[in-house]
Amino acid sequence: MPSTGPASTAFTCGVVLGFAADLAAGDPRRGHPVAAFGRLAGALERRLWRDHRGWGAAHAVVCTGAAVLTAAALQRLTRQHPGLRAALALGATWSVLGGTSLVREAEAVGAALRAGDLAGARRRLPHLCGRDPQALDGPGLARAVVESVAENTSDAVVGALVWGALGGVPGLVGFRAVNTLDAMVGHRSPRYRRFGWAAARLDDVAGWPGSRLTAALAVAAGPDPAGAWQAWRRDGHRHPSPNAGPVEAAFAGALGVRLGGRLSYGGWVERRPELNPMARAVVPADIARAARLSRTVGALALAATVSVRLLAAHTRGGQHPKNRQHTKNTKKGKRP
Incomplete structure (x- = not known):
């Protein structure tokens, strides 16, 4: 549960500073803790x-x-040291968030597509997702990028912030660990169909609150709230992933585009249901629009989770045993 007093304030300040560090610099260039965990x-x-x-x-x-x-x-060691607690939260938040790197890679593919450099766009796509880029034409590459931006807004930004609000630094780190394991072993290849089952199911559970908040914020902040809401409610459950479905459907409705359909992973072809099927196909210009929506959703998620964290700390502070004893003594006419 969220801690109270200076410790909670220090953690919250650290999260805000860590979000700002990711916004300014992206992922750490060297010694990335997530890479070490992997x-x-x-x-x-x-x-x-x-x-x-x-x-x-x-x-x-x-x-x-x-x-x-x-x-x-580490969080317990810094309990009595607000400065260290803030620094720990800053480092953890910067390490687990990936919003800026996500947007940068998406925009790099978009720039290549707009320049007509299909080969360059194909070279950059693996930085975003595991699809076979050689099997995709220009529109297919653009759709893959928009879908990846939508899904990773939840996985790389909002989900981590939600679990940070719920569980502090262990929540931040635990969510990123689960998400990383799912990326490593949670897919349906012959090697991981059984071995990766637990990691995939754990990721489904951990990703549930963040994906719903992401979809809700895409509805609220997108250019077409009504379309986003309708696409989420109508098509979100059609996606094979219980968490990617609501997010991708909400982004599709917000941007007025059609997502889903045929995709290829390492030669294995899958045909997914279309999300927002009556809308137009994705074009390269939609990548920048998806990136802007991703940034807005991330900022709103930060505001929402920080507010919840501070409110919870304030509420719990009001129920601290010393406060309860003060109230009890006052009622009996005793000095506290």
Whole structure:
């Protein structure tokens, strides 16, 4: 639960500063903690891998648990030091957020498409998603970018902020650990169909609140709120992912475009239901519009989660045992 007093204020200030650091500089260039976590998780996978759900569940629990417990220990060490608590929150927030890098990569693909450089756009697409770029033409590349921007606004920004508001630094770190494990082993390849099942289901649970907040903010902040709401309610459940569906549908409605359809991952072709199917196809100019919406949603999510965190801390502070004792003594006519 959120802490009270100076510790909570310090954490909140750190989150705001960490968001600003991501906005200004993007992901850390070297020594990225998420990359280090990925290397450790990969090393453990090589030891634990079996074509079995139980071994995959053990891998997910050990990796996520180690990340959360480490963050909790660091948070406890800084409990009495607001400056250190703020610095810890700043570093954790900067490390787990990826909104600026997401927008930069999306805009790089968009610039290549607008210049007619299809080969350059294909080279940049793997920085955003795992689709086979050689199987995509210009409109297909543009659609892949808009879908990735929508989904990763939830995964790389809003979801982390929500769990930070709920669980402090362990919430931030735990969400990123779960999301990273899902990206590593949570897909339906022959190697990970069973081993990655637990990581994928854990990611579904962890991503649920952030995805709904992302969709709601896309409705509120997008250029077509009514269209976004209708697309979310009508088409969000048609997507195979319970969390990507509402977000992509809301973005599709907000931007007035059609998402979904045919896609290819490493030669494996999938046909997904279309989201907002009566709208027009995505064009390269829509990438910049999706990026602007992503930035707006991220800023609103920061405001919302910080407000909830401060309100919760204030409410809990009013119920602190010392406050309750003060009220009790006052009622009895005693000095506190």
